[in-house]
Amino acid sequence: MSTVRMPPILRQAVGGAREVEASGATVRDLLDDLTGRYPAIKGHLLDENGELNRFVNVYVNNEDVRLGNGLDTGVADDATVIVLPAMAGGSR
Amino acid sequence: MSVVSHRDHLAAVKEQIRELSTEDAVALRDASSAPVFVDVRERDEYEQGFIPGAVHIPRGNLESRIERAVPDHNTPIVVYCASGNRSAYSAKTLAELGYTDVVSMAGGFSRWKQNGHPWRVPRTLSHEQAERYSRHTLIPEVGEEGQLKLLDSKVLLIGAGGLGSPAALYLAAAGVGTLGIIDADVVDRSNLQRQILHTEDRIGMAKVDSAEVALKALNPEVNVVKYSERMDSSNVLDVITGYDVIVDGTDNFPTRYLLNDASLVAGIPVVHGSIYQFEGSVTVYKPFEGPCYRCQYPEPPPPELAPSCAEGGVLGVLPGVVGLLQATEAVKLLLGIGTPLIGRQLRYDALEMEFVELKMHRDANCPVCSKDPSEIEFIDYEQFCAMPSRAAQPAKEAVV
Numbered sequence: 001m002s003t004v005r006m007p008p009i010l011r012q013a014v015g016g017a018r019e020v021e022a023s024g025a026t027v028r029d030l031l032d033d034l035t036g037r038y039p040a041i042k043g044h045l046l047d048e049n050g051e052l053n054r055f056v057n058v059y060v061n062n063e064d065v066r067l068g069n070g071l072d073t074g075v076a077d078d079a080t081v082i083v084l085p086a087m088a089g090g091s092r
Numbered sequence: 093m094s095v096v097s098h099r100d101h102l103a104a105v106k107e108q109i110r111e112l113s114t115e116d117a118v119a120l121r122d123a124s125s126a127p128v129f130v131d132v133r134e135r136d137e138y139e140q141g142f143i144p145g146a147v148h149i150p151r152g153n154l155e156s157r158i159e160r161a162v163p164d165h166n167t168p169i170v171v172y173c174a175s176g177n178r179s180a181y182s183a184k185t186l187a188e189l190g191y192t193d194v195v196s197m198a199g200g201f202s203r204w205k206q207n208g209h210p211w212r213v214p215r216t217l218s219h220e221q222a223e224r225y226s227r228h229t230l231i232p233e234v235g236e237e238g239q240l241k242l243l244d245s246k247v248l249l250i251g252a253g254g255l256g257s258p259a260a261l262y263l264a265a266a267g268v269g270t271l272g273i274i275d276a277d278v279v280d281r282s283n284l285q286r287q288i289l290h291t292e293d294r295i296g297m298a299k300v301d302s303a304e305v306a307l308k309a310l311n312p313e314v315n316v317v318k319y320s321e322r323m324d325s326s327n328v329l330d331v332i333t334g335y336d337v338i339v340d341g342t343d344n345f346p347t348r349y350l351l352n353d354a355s356l357v358a359g360i361p362v363v364h365g366s367i368y369q370f371e372g373s374v375t376v377y378k379p380f381e382g383p384c385y386r387c388q389y390p391e392p393p394p395p396e397l398a399p400s401c402a403e404g405g406v407l408g409v410l411p412g413v414v415g416l417l418q419a420t421e422a423v424k425l426l427l428g429i430g431t432p433l434i435g436r437q438l439r440y441d442a443l444e445m446e447f448v449e450l451k452m453h454r455d456a457n458c459p460v461c462s463k464d465p466s467e468i469e470f471i472d473y474e475q476f477c478a479m480p481s482r483a484a485q486p487a488k489e490a491v492v
Contacts, residue, residue, distance in 0.1 A: 008370070056393075064450070087366040087373065
């Protein structure tokens with residue numbers, strides 16, 4: 001199981017949790033597991049072709065998966081995964 | 093104890109040190125491995141003129157400051173004063189401190205000047221400035237030179253809100269000479285929970301005017317340039333050109349993307365900060381050196397997935413932390429010291445009191461920074477929303 005850290009805007013959709021557990025050998029499997037259990041977040045993370053939305057970044061152990069193998073990037077059992085959509089807020 | 097006259101004492105000291113003529117000193121100065129010139133006169137003498145490149149350490153501070161200025165004790169040093177006597181004493185002191193190659197310049201600065209060698213009047217802080225910025229000038233990495241650099245610097249703040257408030261106040265306090273502020277809003281009571289530039293009695297005032305009042309009260313010397321307008325593709329280059337660093341604390345995606353693209357064209361680093369509820373992030377986008385905003389997020393989220401602060405709320409102290417991290421990065425960039433947050437995104441979670449650093453890289457296929465700056469075109473908000481892949485209906489501007 002890996003720990004997935006959810007961004008504030010998606011926490012409501014996972015029951016308010018800051019972190020959730022998910023399993024998968026790759027980011028794709030892991031997100032499949034996650035979106036299977038929390039369907040409400042699917043549209044935020046993945047586009048209609050099942051690819052990662054361009055306004056969302058996923059980091060495995062603090063490294064951007066786009067610089068690895070994207071959704072096929074391997075996820076070790078104890079990895080920390082961070083899901084991070086773009087945030088604009090500056091508080092005008 | 094026997095009494096020694098000044099004349100005898102000086103003569104004895106001069107026997108223990110080496111002297112050189114101003115001609116020899118000039119020749120050494122022009123050589124490839126030039127010695128360090130140390131000016132041991134008092135500040136008021138130094139201010140009248142000095143040998144360019146010389147380090148100024150008044151004789152009274154010589155022992156305590158020389159090591160910082162000249163760490164290697166084998167560095168050749170030429171000491172000078174006004175006429176060559178104080179420098180003789182100083183040369184002796186430096187030898188006692190273990191400096192191995194010290195000479196005193198006979199005849200001092202007056203003979204140097206007389207003989208037509210190069211000198212100039214140093215640019216120095218005024219008495220008031222020296223007092224105001226003394227805690228800066230005491231830091232070797234800043235010093236008087238660094239403070240003068242800050243006074244010559246220009247920083248543009250995008251937004252005089254939650255992030256812009258603490259950043260602007262501290263940059264003004266630090267003596268950044270020119271602070272540009274662009275913000276089209278007026279002060280609202282709901283701002284005051286976090287936007288510390290503004291006050292209850294300035295509710296209803298344009299934020300740039302309110303900001304000017306606050307910044308001038310803190311440091312009257314700061315030149316505040318106000319832009320009470322929204323940034324769009326027609327004015328963005330006019331607004332940002334000429335600034336050394338941009339502190340981005342805006343609240344909406346169109347401005348973030350426009351600013352990113354324009355900063356690449358203008359070649360200005362952007363210190364980016366964003367906040368949401370209890371979490372914030374900071375990074376530095378240095379054009380063509382590190383990743384840009386579009387390397388990280390090539391496209392903005394559709395409006396329904398893009399929350400603003402008004403919708404999500406924000407803990408009032410959070411922008412204080414994040415805005416000051418931005419100000420810190422801005423000062424570092426201006427001074428050219430330390431390791432800036434280029435290619436690194438620092439994320440702060442106030443509830444967990446946790447900082448995480450994420451690595452970012454330039455995207456060779458970035459839709460913007462992989463291009464030549466002359467080929468970069470600016471995209472305005474409406475055009476964004478009209479893009480085929482985006483929602484057909486134009487999104488409303490995030491209002492916070």
